[in-house]
Amino acid sequence: MKTVGSLHVTLPSEREIALTRIFTAPRHLVYRAYTEPDLVRRWAAGPPGWRFAVCEIDLRVGGAWRWVLEGPGGERMGLGGVYREIVPNERLVSTERFDEAWYEGEALSRVTFSEERGETRLTVTVRYDSEAIRDAVLQSPMAEGMAHGLDQLESALKEL
Helix, strand or coil: CCCEEEEECCCCCCEEEEEEEEECCHCCCCCHHHHHHHCCCCCCCCCCCCCEEEECCCCCCCCCCEEEECCCCCEEEEEEEEEEEEECCCCEEEEECCCCCCCCEEEEEEEEEEEECCCCEEEEEEECCCCHHHHHHHHHHHHHHHHHHHHHHHHCCCCC
């Protein structure tokens, strides 16, 4: 559908958005950077000037994850969910809901990690409750924000 920097965005179904990025790192490192709070803080805080106020990950089926990001003007954005499936170095499935919901319902996020010749393909597929919600998310700056964060992840991986 479109490309934002190194991030490829597609629509696998009428309710889903898939975001794919290739990293020049083995998948166990990409997985670690996605699941360890100290590493997540290094890349997922949002646009420049934003920081993590809270980054909690209880990495087990039924465990919760929670992020609260704080902007340079003191604005806050909180989100979280519950892990439904965990296959180390291969797949994470969790719910996702924002504290201040800007779309109805709860999203389901599936993150997959696959490695070939020392490169890791990360694919985040998010399923929404309806096509209308998916389309509203597509109109938001979500892809640009993800592209920025994943560029930061590429940089952080070079230090691991």
